[in-house]
Amino acid sequence: MKTTPPFLPLVRELVRTYQAFERVSAGHVRSMGLTPAQFDVVATLGNTQGMNPKQLGEKTLITKGTLTGVVDRLAEKGLVQRLPDPRDGRGQIVRLTAQGQALFETVFPAHVAHIGRALAGFDSARLGPTQQALHLLRQALEQAGGAEAEA
Amino acid sequence: MKTTPPFLPLVRELVRTYQAFERVSAGHVRSMGLTPAQFDVVATLGNTQGMNPKQLGEKTLITKGTLTGVVDRLAEKGLVQRLPDPRDGRGQIVRLTAQGQALFETVFPAHVAHIGRALAGFDSARLGPTQQALHLLRQALEQAGGAEAEA
DNA sequence: TATTGTTATACTCTATAACTATA
DNA sequence: TATAGTTATAGAGTATAACAATA
Known part of the structure; x- marks a missing residue:
């Protein structure tokens, strides 16, 4: 008869707590017309001058092949733009458009407020x-x- | 000038910690030939007599339409089987096959041990x-x- | 009528690898 | 040769809604 390792309850609790957060968060993100990955990118680009896809992938944990698609869809929506990187002919800079910036300024605080309401009961x-x-x-x-x- | 709400650092830390766990966990799960959703189902069915898709969906947070596909793929691999629910003609019982049970008994402890090694440095x-x-x-x-x- | 589970649709993300154009 | 990013491929999960069978 085996004993349950002592760390398992902690791991389970971590997963469940994250899932509880995701339920609160993801529903709100979708109601803004963005997928979680798209929101992640917009939130990462917010308050920056833009960055290349490599940095963006490292921050969001999205791999390069996937990131191309995510950025494509955000560009189609007019939220981000790709600019050539003046320092590297191979590279580019992805940054929010004015519309993307406006969305960020509206949507991000709304999202933070939404989470804040969810945590109102937390000491x-x-x-x-x-x-x-x-x-x-x-x-x-x-x-x-x-x-x-x-x- | 706005102040960052006091709960944001906590939320960020929750997300990052979960992602760190996922990196440790998901890589190992895939190396066992299962997707995270499939592993979740197998782990949920392990040590049970099976359950209907509704319960399974509630425990794994997979919605019913998606769950049909996940169970389909596990059934194709011979890891789970669908049995009619004797109590409800509409329902069914999803349970591990002998092969699924064997996988669970091998793979789950291996996964727990893998996580245990990752947490060796935690007080x-x-x-x-x-x-x-x-x-x-x-x-x-x-x-x-x-x-x-x-x- | 309500519920269980399947099917259908359309989209998004994922991993992987081959490819291009620069460096 | 190595790196940045795109494209191609195949698979898997997601949301949503319509549907059949049963309760």
């Missing part, structure tokens, strides 16, 4: 400690990921 | 408090989700 004194607890957990996981890549 | 004294912190956060989010559905 604000616990915000910091919870964040710190997650941070330590993440550090362990990322360290493992790095070690794994080397193995 | 075990923090397991409980971190889990509890997440639980409280999840409660707030789920309470909000319920309230939202009523609105």
Whole structure:
């Protein structure tokens, strides 16, 4: 008879909590006419001067082949534009258009407010400690990921 | 000039920590020949006598139309089978086949061990408090989700 | 009438690899 | 040769709605 490893309940709770957040978040994102990946890109480009697809992929965890499609669809909607990278003839800069910037300025605060309402019942004194607890957990996981890549 | 709401860093940390977990987990799941959704179904059916698609969808958060396809593909691989529900002529019971059960018994412990290695660097004294912190956060989010559905 | 599960549609994301054009 | 990004391919999940069988 095996014993359940002691870390499993924590992992389950992490997954469930994230899923609870996703339910709150994704529904609202879709109601704005964006997919989660598209929202991620718009949110990442917001308040920047744009960046190349490589950086964008690293920040959003979207691989380059997929990112081309995501950016294509955002460009079709008139939310982002591709500009040549003056420093590298192979490269480009993806940035929000004026319309994309306007969307970001409207939609992002609305989304933040939506999440804020969902967290209204959460004791604000616990915000910091919870964040710190997650941070330590993440550090362990990322360290493992790095070690794994080397193995 | 706006102030960043105090809960945003926590939310960001939740998302990043989950993504770090996913990187550790999803790579291993795929190496076993299952997609995340398929693994989720197999793990949910493991150690049960099977359940109907409705319950399965509720536990895995997969909607019914999608679940039909996921179960189809698992059935093609010989890992699950559909049995008529003796209590309800409309319903069915999805359960692991012997092969599916064998896979579960091999693959699930391997996956747990993989995650365990990734968490080797995490202070075990923090397991409980971190889990509890997440639980409280999840409660707030789920309470909000319920309230939202009523609105 | 309401519910269970399937089917159909259309889209999006995913992984992978071959390809181009620059560097 | 190596890198940035696109294209091609095949598969899988998503939302949504219409549908058949049963309750």
